[in-house]
Amino acid sequence: MLEKNVRFVEDAFKEYYFNNFELIHVPPRTSEREFGYQKFNAGMTRHLGIKNDKELHLLLMTQIPSDVYCSNAYYSFPNLPMSEKDWKEADLIFDIDVKDLRLDCRKEHSCLKCSTCQNIRVQQSSCAKCGSDKFETISLTCQNCIIESKKQVKKLVEILTEDFGIKNEEIQIYFSGNEGFHIHVTNTEYQNMDSRERADLADYIMFNGIIPETLGMSKQNSSKLSLPDKEEKGWRGKVAKEIFGSKSKRPKIIQEILTGGYSFFQARLEEMRQTIGVRIDPKVTMDVHRIFRLGGSINSKSGLSKVLCKDLESFDPFLDACLLDDKKIEVLANCPLSFKLKNQKYGPYFSETISIPKYAAVYMICKGIADVA
Amino acid sequence: MLQLGTKDLAKYPFLAETGQYLRDKGFNLEQLGHPDWKPIVEKAYGRIVVAATGQIYGSDIEKLENLDSEILSFVTAIILLKSTGISTLIKRFSLAEARRAEKYLEQDLRSKDERKLDFPLKIIQDLFSVKVVIQGDDFVIKVTDYLKRSVHFHEREWKLINRRVEKGSVFLTSHETVRLIRRELDAYINSKIHSATTLSIPETFKERVADLVALAQKFSATVIISTEYPPCIKHAIEVLDRGENLPHSGRFMLATYLLAKGQTIDQIAPLFKNAPDYNERVTRYQIEHIAGTSGKRTKYSCPSCDKLKSENLCFEIPECNGIINPVQFGKKRVTNA
Numbered sequence: 203m204l205e206k207n208v209r210f211v212e213d214a215f216k217e218y219y220f221n222n223f224e225l226i227h228v229p230p231r232t233s234e235r236e237f238g239y240q241k242f243n244a245g246m247t248r249h250l251g252i253k254n255d256k257e258l259h260l261l262l263m264t265q266i267p268s269d270v271y272c273s274n275a276y277y278s279f280p281n282l283p284m285s286e287k288d289w290k291e292a293d294l295i296f297d298i299d300v301k302d303l304r305l306d307c308r309k310e311h312s313c314l315k316c317s318t319c320q321n322i323r324v325q326q327s328s329c330a331k332c333g334s335d336k337f338e339t340i341s342l343t344c345q346n347c348i349i350e351s352k353k354q355v356k357k358l359v360e361i362l363t364e365d366f367g368i369k370n371e372e373i374q375i376y377f378s379g380n381e382g383f384h385i386h387v388t389n390t391e392y393q394n395m396d397s398r399e400r401a402d403l404a405d406y407i408m409f410n411g412i413i414p415e416t417l418g419m420s421k422q423n424s425s426k427l428s429l430p431d432k433e434e435k436g437w438r439g440k441v442a443k444e445i446f447g448s449k450s451k452r453p454k455i456i457q458e459i460l461t462g463g464y465s466f467f468q469a470r471l472e473e474m475r476q477t478i479g480v481r482i483d484p485k486v487t488m489d490v491h492r493i494f495r496l497g498g499s500i501n502s503k504s505g506l507s508k509v510l511c512k513d514l515e516s517f518d519p520f521l522d523a524c525l526l527d528d529k530k531i532e533v534l535a536n537c538p539l540s541f542k543l544k545n546q547k548y549g550p551y552f553s554e555t556i557s558i559p560k561y562a563a564v565y566m567i568c569k570g571i572a573d574v575a
Numbered sequence: 576m577l578q579l580g581t582k583d584l585a586k587y588p589f590l591a592e593t594g595q596y597l598r599d600k601g602f603n604l605e606q607l608g609h610p611d612w613k614p615i616v617e618k619a620y621g622r623i624v625v626a627a628t629g630q631i632y633g634s635d636i637e638k639l640e641n642l643d644s645e646i647l648s649f650v651t652a653i654i655l656l657k658s659t660g661i662s663t664l665i666k667r668f669s670l671a672e673a674r675r676a677e678k679y680l681e682q683d684l685r686s687k688d689e690r691k692l693d694f695p696l697k698i699i700q701d702l703f704s705v706k707v708v709i710q711g712d713d714f715v716i717k718v719t720d721y722l723k724r725s726v727h728f729h730e731r732e733w734k735l736i737n738r739r740v741e742k743g744s745v746f747l748t749s750h751e752t753v754r755l756i757r758r759e760l761d762a763y764i765n766s767k768i769h770s771a772t773t774l775s776i777p778e779t780f781k782e783r784v785a786d787l788v789a790l791a792q793k794f795s796a797t798v799i800i801s802t803e804y805p806p807c808i809k810h811a812i813e814v815l816d817r818g819e820n821l822p823h824s825g826r827f828m829l830a831t832y833l834l835a836k837g838q839t840i841d842q843i844a845p846l847f848k849n850a851p852d853y854n855e856r857v858t859r860y861q862i863e864h865i866a867g868t869s870g871k872r873t874k875y876s877c878p879s880c881d882k883l884k885s886e887n888l889c890f891e892i893p894e895c896n897g898i899i900n901p902v903q904f905g906k907k908r909v910t911n912a
Binding site: 284285336364365366367368391392394395398401402404405410411412413415435436438484488 | 735736739744851873881884
């Protein structure tokens with residue numbers, strides 16, 4: 203990021219943190235957690251121990267981090283190197299990222315920034331200015347992305363409560379601050395699980411690795427079928443709903459599966475992963491040493507905050523997580539797409555100097571489509 | 576402490592209560608050295624030989640006539656094994672004994688007699704801290720207790736997704752419940768053998784000890800290694816060759832695999848040249864870190880096939896033949912037995 207942009211964004215972040223201490227708290231069991239932060243144009247500083255809100259606020263004011271993180275794990279000595287920390291347990295965490303949903307709308311709100319000359323274009327071709335074909339994709343998340351990722355969150359919460367018996371009050375849903383949701387599960391018997399166990403749990407949630415036998419078809423005798431009913435709990439019921447749809451179709455579909463045989467059914471189940479599986483990022487869930495974005499902090503990829511969603515249905519990140527002020531700022535914008543923040547439409551802008559509220563200016567600078575004028 | 580009868584001890588002779596039983600009956604090592612006890616030594620020897628060949632020693636307890644000899648032959652087998660000091664034999668014996676005990680546990684779990692049912696449930700809870708609740712025909716355990724054990728199985732049926740899961744519980748059959756704790760049962764028996772103290776062994780045992788040493792030599796194996804790469808590694812190399820982006824986990828897999836196969840950092844680093852974000856200095860630093868030659872000196876191993884499946888990096892082919900880690904690909908063991 204350009205120095206002038208860094209100075210401006212840091213000032214905006216500092217002001218936000220100063221005015222919103224009540225939004226940024228250390229999580230419970232603070233002294234057992236590892237903290238970390240990043241500054242613009244710099245690497246990660248981690249293995250920090252923070253005792254309370256006061257220490258956290260001091261760090262925010264003195265360092266003005268671009269991003270702040272906290273471990274889901276609890277350690278005896280969180281500020282020692284990893285091998286000496288003495289891992290105790292870790293909250294279950296899930297990351298639902300719009301990127302992984304591969305939605306059709308994505309190409310409509312993405313542009314490409316040339317890695318060589320920074321030129322911005324919409325079409326996926328070589329850079330018209332310098333000919334380079336190396337680029338970075340910039341996505342300005344839309345409402346459809348949020349609607350679709352909320353559906354994933356709901357599916358996840360249903361599995362956590364129905365299949366894993368986790369109480370709703372132990373599940374916290376956060377908007378990630380950029381393109382998705384973070385789900386934290388605390389105080390459960392699942393805290394002690396190691397990375398391999400979490401990986402299998404993640405596979406369950408993603409509908410990964412199911413075999414036809416589980417749904418009543420055997421490899422040896424694929425002409426004998428005992429497929430599940432829609433009323434059944436867990437994945438068996440969900441699969442039945444997905445394959446049979448309405449009741450009247452059941453005999454026809456059973457016949458289809460019988461004709462196709464074992465490998466046909468296996469391929470069908472594999473396809474269903476995309477529709478009924480929950481699209482979490484398994485790497486996040488299986489990582490027991492991760493430092494995860496801290497609730498209340500700003501995400502430097504967008505300038506939006508990671509905030510708790512009290513009511514997922516009505517939550518609008520472009521309103522509820524857009525917490526910087528609206529003082530007018532002049533920026534040189536090069537944004538071929540339009541986007542909405544606080545119910546206000548911005549763009550497209552074609553290398554023009556514009557005066558826009560600070561939250562929109564920070565958003566565009568963080569996305570890499572504007573510079574301080 | 577469980578209240579056990581002799582029959583229970585004959586089924587589960589590895590339980591701590593066996594020590595008390597021996598004391599109550601007045602058995603000691605000197606006695607066992609007497610020629611009158613030769614049949615017990617022979618039975619113990621037979622028990623080990625059966626185990627060494629991968630079979631399970633006598634499992635129909637109802638037909639057993641002499642329960643004392645069942646218990647004593649187990650104890651004697653431990654003395655013989657300890658005297659050989661050969662861990663392969665001990666391992667095979669403990670696994671076979673675990674599987675023998677498994678059969679009894681399963682029989683006991685299926686019992687309609689509630690008194691009998693308490694006993695296997697209590698063994699599972701006391702020795703392995705797994706609480707099993709019986710609901711109709713199902714044996715129900717917590718998801719966390721299940722996962723702790725199931726992740727060590729490589730058959731897909733053990734993946735959580737292939738289980739009935741409801742409200743934090745997994746529903747199993749009696750067979751699956753017992754199968755789930757086999758590894759711990761094996762480890763428990765193994766640790767019992769290792770912690771047993773044998774001072775000097777009677778003369779009458781020595782011949783059989785020598786026979787066991789000779790038997791163990793037959794199990795040494797020759798390993799034939801193919802130079803072919805497994806499909807996951809081939810895929811990763813192809814992706815890099817095409818100049819496409821290989822995710823961090825894929826790069827980690829490739830580097831750890833090639834290091835495990837004895838390649839040097841100089842040989843591995845150029846493979847990443849086509850990566851869209853290639854930087855020679857960073858690549859070398861990262862491979863050195865993985866190899867344990869820099870940083871914290873931790874040498875990282877190649878991820879398991881299970882982990883690679885979760886990360887969508889597995890492209891299994893029939894030749895993978897049930898391996899659990901890519902480094903095993905193409906290895907064939909030829910036993911001398």
